[in-house]
Amino acid sequence: MxxxxxxxxxxxERFLEELFGLIRIPSISSIKDHKPDMSKAAEYWxxxxxxxxxxxxxxxxxxxxxxxxxxxxxxxxxxxxxxxxHMDVMPVDPVDLWDSPPFEPEIRDGKIWARGADDDKGQGMxxxxxxxxxxxxxxxxxxxxxxIEGEEEVGSPNxxxxxxxxxxxxxxxxxxxxxxxxIDAKTPSITTGLRGLAYWQVxxxxxxxxxxxxxxxGAVANPINVLSSMIAKMVDENGKxxxxxxxxxxxxxxxxxxxxxxxxxxxxxxxxxxxDVKELAGEKGYSPMECTGIRPSFDVCGIWGGYTxxxxxxxLPSKAFAKISSRLVPNQDHHKIADLFKEHFESIAPKSVxxxxxxxxxxxxYVCPIDIPAYQxxxxxxTNTYGKRPVPVRSGGSIPIISTFEEILGxxxxxxxxxLESDAIHSPNENYPLEQFYNGIKTIPLFYKYFAEMMK
Amino acid sequence: MxxxxxxxxxxxERFLEELFGLIRIPSISSIKDHKPDMSKAAEYWxxxxxxxxxxxxxxxxxxxxxxxxxxxxxxxxxxxxxxxxHMDVMPVDPVDLWDSPPFEPEIRDGKIWARGADDDKGQGMxxxxxxxxxxxxxxxxxxxxxxIEGEEEVGSPNxxxxxxxxxxxxxxxxxxxxxxxxIDAKTPSITTGLRGLAYWQVxxxxxxxxxxxxxxxGAVANPINVLSSMIAKMVDENGKxxxxxxxxxxxxxxxxxxxxxxxxxxxxxxxxxxxDVKELAGEKGYSPMECTGIRPSFDVCGIWGGYTxxxxxxxLPSKAFAKISSRLVPNQDHHKIADLFKEHFESIAPKSVxxxxxxxxxxxxYVCPIDIPAYQxxxxxxTNTYGKRPVPVRSGGSIPIISTFEEILGxxxxxxxxxLESDAIHSPNENYPLEQFYNGIKTIPLFYKYFAEMMK
Numbered sequence: 001m002x003x004x005x006x007x008x009x010x011x012x013e014r015f016l017e018e019l020f021g022l023i024r025i026p027s028i029s030s031i032k033d034h035k036p037d038m039s040k041a042a043e044y045w046x047x048x049x050x051x052x053x054x055x056x057x058x059x060x061x062x063x064x065x066x067x068x069x070x071x072x073x074x075x076x077x078x079x080x081x082x083x084x085x086h087m088d089v090m091p092v093d094p095v096d097l098w099d100s101p102p103f104e105p106e107i108r109d110g111k112i113w114a115r116g117a118d119d120d121k122g123q124g125m126x127x128x129x130x131x132x133x134x135x136x137x138x139x140x141x142x143x144x145x146x147x148i149e150g151e152e153e154v155g156s157p158n159x160x161x162x163x164x165x166x167x168x169x170x171x172x173x174x175x176x177x178x179x180x181x182x183i184d185a186k187t188p189s190i191t192t193g194l195r196g197l198a199y200w201q202v203x204x205x206x207x208x209x210x211x212x213x214x215x216x217x218g219a220v221a222n223p224i225n226v227l228s229s230m231i232a233k234m235v236d237e238n239g240k241x242x243x244x245x246x247x248x249x250x251x252x253x254x255x256x257x258x259x260x261x262x263x264x265x266x267x268x269x270x271x272x273x274x275x276d277v278k279e280l281a282g283e284k285g286y287s288p289m290e291c292t293g294i295r296p297s298f299d300v301c302g303i304w305g306g307y308t309x310x311x312x313x314x315x316l317p318s319k320a321f322a323k324i325s326s327r328l329v330p331n332q333d334h335h336k337i338a339d340l341f342k343e344h345f346e347s348i349a350p351k352s353v354x355x356x357x358x359x360x361x362x363x364x365x366y367v368c369p370i371d372i373p374a375y376q377x378x379x380x381x382x383t384n385t386y387g388k389r390p391v392p393v394r395s396g397g398s399i400p401i402i403s404t405f406e407e408i409l410g411x412x413x414x415x416x417x418x419x420l421e422s423d424a425i426h427s428p429n430e431n432y433p434l435e436q437f438y439n440g441i442k443t444i445p446l447f448y449k450y451f452a453e454m455m456k
Numbered sequence: 457m458x459x460x461x462x463x464x465x466x467x468x469e470r471f472l473e474e475l476f477g478l479i480r481i482p483s484i485s486s487i488k489d490h491k492p493d494m495s496k497a498a499e500y501w502x503x504x505x506x507x508x509x510x511x512x513x514x515x516x517x518x519x520x521x522x523x524x525x526x527x528x529x530x531x532x533x534x535x536x537x538x539x540x541x542h543m544d545v546m547p548v549d550p551v552d553l554w555d556s557p558p559f560e561p562e563i564r565d566g567k568i569w570a571r572g573a574d575d576d577k578g579q580g581m582x583x584x585x586x587x588x589x590x591x592x593x594x595x596x597x598x599x600x601x602x603x604i605e606g607e608e609e610v611g612s613p614n615x616x617x618x619x620x621x622x623x624x625x626x627x628x629x630x631x632x633x634x635x636x637x638x639i640d641a642k643t644p645s646i647t648t649g650l651r652g653l654a655y656w657q658v659x660x661x662x663x664x665x666x667x668x669x670x671x672x673x674g675a676v677a678n679p680i681n682v683l684s685s686m687i688a689k690m691v692d693e694n695g696k697x698x699x700x701x702x703x704x705x706x707x708x709x710x711x712x713x714x715x716x717x718x719x720x721x722x723x724x725x726x727x728x729x730x731x732d733v734k735e736l737a738g739e740k741g742y743s744p745m746e747c748t749g750i751r752p753s754f755d756v757c758g759i760w761g762g763y764t765x766x767x768x769x770x771x772l773p774s775k776a777f778a779k780i781s782s783r784l785v786p787n788q789d790h791h792k793i794a795d796l797f798k799e800h801f802e803s804i805a806p807k808s809v810x811x812x813x814x815x816x817x818x819x820x821x822y823v824c825p826i827d828i829p830a831y832q833x834x835x836x837x838x839t840n841t842y843g844k845r846p847v848p849v850r851s852g853g854s855i856p857i858i859s860t861f862e863e864i865l866g867x868x869x870x871x872x873x874x875x876l877e878s879d880a881i882h883s884p885n886e887n888y889p890l891e892q893f894y895n896g897i898k899t900i901p902l903f904y905k906y907f908a909e910m911m912k
Contacts, residue, residue, distance in 0.1 A: 195670055199768040207731035214651055214853030217783050218753030219744035221737035224778075225687060225756050232688035235681065275663035279807040281677035288675035297674035300681050301771050306758035307779060312655040312817035314781050315757050322680075323763060325770050327673050351735040361768035397670030 001384075004445050007133045008438055015441065016112075016434075018048065019125040020105045022087070023114045029065060029088035029154045038065040038150045041087040045148045046070065048128050053135030054146070060166075062158040065150030069169070072135065073143045079455040080143040081448065082172035082411065083131075084401075085124030085179065086152035089116040090426045097428035110434050117432035119425035123178035123418060124148065126440035134445050141452030145172055149401075152179075156401040163408045173455065174374035175405055176447070178440060180417030183264055183391060185433065188382040190375065191415040193293060193394035194402060196328035196365030198337045199301075202227070202345060204320045205354040210306075211316040221352030223320040224305045230348055230355075231322065234298055239283035239291075241298045241326070243337075243344045251331040253294045257370065257392070264289065264391045293394030297327040323360070327396060334362035363400035364407065373454035374414045381446035382416075385439050416440075416447065457840075460901055463589045464894055471897065472568075472890075474504065475581040476561045478543070479570045485521060485544035485610045494606045497543040498522040501604045504584050509591030510602070516622075518614040521606030525625070528591065529599045535911040536599040537904065538628035538867065539587075540857075541580030541635065542608035545572040546882045553884035566890050573888040575881035579634035579874060580604065582896035590901050597908030601628055605857075608635075612857040619864045629911065630830040631861055632903070634896060636873030639720055639847060641889065644838040646831065647871040649749060649850035650858055652784035652821030654793045655757075658683070658801060660776045661810040666762075667772040677808030679776040680761045686804055686811075687778065690754055695739035695747075697754045697782070699793075699800045707787040709750045713826065713848070720745060720847045749850030753783040779816075783852060790818035819856035820863065829910035830870045837902035838872075841895050872896075872903065 008015075027041040028034040042059045049057040049070030057070030065088065073080075092102040092115050100106045105114035112122060127146070134140035147170065149159050163170060180191045206223035207216070236242050253261070266289050272280060282291035291297070305320030307313040326341070328334055342357040349355040368375055370392050382390040402413050418440040424430045464471075483497040484490045498515045505513040505526035513526030521544065529536075548558040548571050556562045561570035568578060583602070590596035603626065605615050619626060636647040662679035663672070692698050709717070722745050728736060738747035747753070761776030763769040782797070784790055798813040805811040824831055826848050838846040858869050874896040880886050 197670070197770065199770065201768075207733055209731070211731065212853060213753070213755050213757060213781060214653070214748075214783055215851070216731070216748060217755045217781075217852060218747035218751055219736055219738045219852075220731065220733065221735075222755045224759050225691065225754070228684040228687035228756065228759070231681060231684035275665070275667065275672070275676065277663055277676065277808055279677075280675050281806070281808045282675045291674035292670075292672060295674055297669070298681070299669050299673045299678045299772050300684065300762065301669060301769065301773070302762035302764045303680050303684070303776065304760045304764045306756065308758045308760040308777075312657075312779065312781070313757065314653065314655065316755050317757070320759065321764075323768065325669060325673075325768070327670055350737070352733055352737045395671065396673060396675075397668060 001446065003137045003139060004133065004442055007137055008441055012438065015129045019122060022121045022125060023105045023116050024103055026103045027088050027150065028091050029151050030091055038088065042066040042068045042150060045087055049146055052128050052132035060162065062162050064158040067150065067159065067162055068148040069146065071143070071145040072140070074140060075143070078142045079452060080145060080172040081451065082145045082147060082170060082175045083127045084147050084175050084177045084413070085127060086120050086149045087124070088150045088153050089119070089121070090153050092428070094428065099429055107434070111431040112434065112437065113429060113431045115430050117430050118419045118423040119430065120152070120179045122432040122437055123440065126178060126418065126437060127176070127444060129441045130444035133441065134448060139445065139449070141448055145170065152401065159401055160404045160408060163405065167409060170409055172411055174451070175411050175413040177402070177413050177415050178417055179399070180395065180415045181419035181421060181423065182417060183393070185420055185436065186386070187265060188386045188388060188390035189264060189393045190378055190382070190390050191395045191417060192368045192370060192375070192392040193330060194366040194399050195396055196332060196334050196403065197325060197361065197363045197398045198328060198334045198341065198359070199323070199325040199361040200338070200341060201358045201360055202322050202324060203356045205318060206352065207316070207318050210318050213314040213316040216316050220316060221350060222316050223353055224317060226350060226353050227305070227320040227322060230345065231300060233348060239281065241296065243340050245340050246296070246337065249331040249333065250296065250329055251367065258290070260392055261289065261293065261394060262287065264393055292396030294329055296329050296332060299325055301325050327398065328365050330365040330367035332365060334364055338362055363398050364403035366403040366406065368412055368414060372412060374412065374451055377447050377451035377454055378414050378416050380450045381443045384446050385443045416443070457902065459593045459595060460589065460898055463593055464897055468894065471585045475578060478577050478581060479561045479572050480559055482559045483544050483606065484547050485607050486547055494521040494544065498524045498606060501543055502526065505602055508584050508588035516618065518618050520614040523606065523615065523618055524604040525602065527599070527601040528596070530596060531599070534598045535908060536601060536628040537907065538601045538603060538626060538631045539583045540603050540631050540633045540869070541583060542576050542605045543580070544606045544609050545575070545577070546609050548884070550884065555885055563890070567887040568890065568893065569885060569887045571886050573886050574875045574879040575886065576608070576635045578888040578893055579896065582634060582874065582893060583632070583900060585897045586900035589897065590904060595901065595905070597904055601626065608857065615857055616860045616864060619861065623865060626865055628867055630907070631867050631869040632872060633858070633869050634872050634874055635855070636851065636871045637875035637877060637879070638873060639849070641876055641891065642842070643721060644842045644844060644846035645720060645849045646834055646838070646846050647851045647873060648824045648826060648831070648848040649786060650822040650855050651752070651852055652788060652790050652859065653781060653817065653819045653854045654784060654790045654797065654815070655779070655781040655817040656794065656797060657814045657816055658778050658780060659812045661774060662808065663772070663774055666774050669770040669772040672772050676772060677806060678772050679809055680773060682806060682809050683761070683776040683778060686801065687756060689804060695737065697752065699796050701796050702752070702793065705787040705789065706752065706785055707823065714746070716848055717745065717749065717850060718743065720849055748852030750785055752785050752788060755781055757781050783854070784821050786821045786823035788821060790820055794818055819854050820859035822859040822862065822869070824868055824870055828868060830868065830907055833903050833907035833910055834870050834872050836906045837899045840902050841899045872899070
């Protein structure tokens with residue numbers, strides 16, 4: 001589309017400058033001292049939206065960091081796209097591992113190097129500039145709303161409540177998010193699934209104090225031995241979780257979609273080499289990518305108990321602890337799974353110990369059907385830019401706010417990510433290829449165009 | 457025996473004063489600042505032995521703390537008893553929990569209150585005073601040697617070598633030790649067995665770095681899950697250790713001795729109540745006391761890996777660790793068991809992880825046959841003092857130096873302990889009943905008498 005390419009060509013330096021302005025604000029949400037920077041970033045986003053052509057843009061205070069909201073309603077009868085992004089970034093430690101200062105963006109080797117270059121200032125700014133492009137070229141085919149939050153990197157603790165309070169204002173047909181990545185620079189992909197999460201802490205208590213392992217060892221149950229046995233029983237030899245009812249609600253993926261998912265390039269040797277393991281594990285009957293994408297997992301995230309210092313201290317400890325998490329797939333309700341685990345784990349405890357299970361955290365999984373107009377519009381837009389139909393990808397990770405949007409606002413999200421694995425998000429030397437930045441600005445207006453057409 | 461009672465009656469105050477003099481030297485072997493006190497204690501013991509009637513007594517320097525050695529050889533043709541004790545004590549922290557200063561001995565409620573009152577200054581001094589009694593009453597029936605070390609509380613790191621270097625000097629028919637306890641003040645017992653020990657650290661490595669538990673969880677083996685399963689496999693549902701060959705050398709205890717051992721008063725309800733557990737564990741077919749006394753154990757002493765801080769951090773960790781120990785029974789060689797475990801544990805590791813087993817520590821078990829003259833002399837001596845035949849007891853703990861004596865010197869030890877469980881050794885408010893102190897001085901000469909008679 002010439003109008004798109006021309007506009008980008010004419011304004012590309014300015015787009016970059018505007019992104020750099022945002023990047024220079026060190027808006028680290030997890031560090032209290034940066035609180036004033038969060039306000040500066042909110043202000044920056046407000047101006048960006050107004051200058052791009054929003055009818056209005058405002059900063060909403062929350063109990064945490066502010067949310068910038070802006071909109072352009074061209075006709076209430078037309079469909080509405082709600083763009084979600086976040087203005088906050090991760091910390092930059094260890095700062096001496098950076099080749100250039102994290103908040104002074106630099107171009108080297110065709111990439112922008114800075115904290116937030118990809119996650120999510122770079123990807124967020126693509127939406128602001130694509131919006132500007134559509135406004136200035138009179139091609140905006142529908143209404144647009146922007147919701148830019150300041151607490152994504154700390155788990156969006158206040159955005160759910162804010163959505164609840166602003167339900168009417170946020171009404172839309174789809175939420176558009178660029179905060180994920182593609183398979184690689186030549187292989188576009190759209191994340192269609194995110195796993196949910198249940199997270200527990202368990203405490204196994206044996207004797208009421210640490211005992212002499214000689215005088216008591218053999219006659220008294222050792223809580224570490226017991227905890228180990230209980231954990232061992234949770235997954236069977238086929239990699240299946242043994243909690244009764246655990247798989248009851250798992251949404252089975254159609255053969256067609258499994259076939260599509262399998263198109264994502266995956267090289268088991270490279271995968272194993274990258275993490276230096278000789279063999280992969282996982283549930284029998286599923287590929288490694290299916291194990292992380294469409295099947296739930298059961299991982300001990302941490303374990304501790306007894307003597308953990310230098311050398312050999314003999315003790316039969318009083319207590320052993322573990323932090324356990326299960327990644328869940330769509331339709332598994334994390335509340336239900338939390339209860340099932342607790343009930344089962346306590347039921348298999350031998351009478352020689354006391355077991356306490358505490359649920360620490362949870363989030364629902366998310367799935368974007370590949371047959372809805374918004375997904376198909378995104379697919380078509382990517383195909384136009386990259387010359388290849390994007391692959392639907394089920395990510396093993398969780399972005400809890402996405403399922404919160406669905407719960408509270410009742411709106412599906414389409415995750416049009418342009419990041420690359422090599423972007424080093426959350427790490428030193430975060431970067432974002434200029435090509436991906438501009439490809440995003442080019443692809444997004446196409447999404448709007450196809451989406452508006454399909455919704456007619 | 458009147459000569460014994462009379463001598464004790466006449467000298468009891470002085471005996472106590474001499475013990476107090478030893479106690480007042482704060483000879484804490486684990487604290488470097490007390491090094492000069494170790495020399496003072498060695499000097500004190502030397503004088504004690506000389507004044508009691510030793511032909512000679514000397515202080516032997518080692519790479520660590522000195523050893524005091526003294527002897528009285530009345531006739532090389534007669535049997536020889538080698539007394540072992542230690543002059544060092546445990547630290548006294550937390551000192552504010554003591555009701556009286558730990559190195560200022562006090563008599564209250566018929567007990568001596570001080571660090572070392574029992575372990576092992578009180579019990580050691582009984583032997584010096586019993587020796588004096590026999591010398592002064594012309595009733596010493598055999599030769600006597602004393603070996604008093606200064607590093608028992610830090611694991612006797614130099615005594616083995618010193619024994620090796622002084623084999624000839626230390627020749628004896630039996631080693632006599634009072635460093636254990638009786639069942640209670642009315643129930644004499646003799647510790648006839650000590651368990652050995654093997655101690656390992658295991659390290660399970662999965663991926664080469666901590667991974668995102670969402671992106672990788674389900675496809676990559678989690679080292680904590682794997683370690684738990686491996687530990688779970690080490691003991692079967694009957695409480696039997698599954699390491700092939702583990703029980704091959706276990707010395708089975710005769711029905712007669714099991715019957716004798718079972719005479720030790722044991723109340724399962726009290727035992728469970730004291731450590732607050734609802735049920736005991738252990739190997740099928742053996743009583744709790746047999747599980748700790750005559751059967752080996754397999755205990756995880758410590759475990760750690762992954763995230764162990766506050767709250768819920770999702771991670772698929774790179775590594776998991778455990779410290780594992782096995783208490784061994786007589787005839788199980790700790791070197792052999794260390795190798796068997798290493799081989800077996802590594803063999804059951806799935807290919808998805810790397811497993812490293814390091815042997816950290818080991819010691820042989822010890823058993824004193826109940827049919828040797830020295831044991832029977834001790835039995836007879838106790839029976840005379842307490843009016844009851846002492847119960848042979850297999851302790852679940854380990855005193856590695858006792859098996860070292862057997863290995864290096866080829867001499868059996870008889871553990872004539874007079875301590876009580878309530879003596880709080882190693883804890884604040886250590887104490888030793890005056891009655892036990894004087895009963896010891898009364899019983900020991902009887903041991904010599906019966907032993908010399910039996911050896912004729």
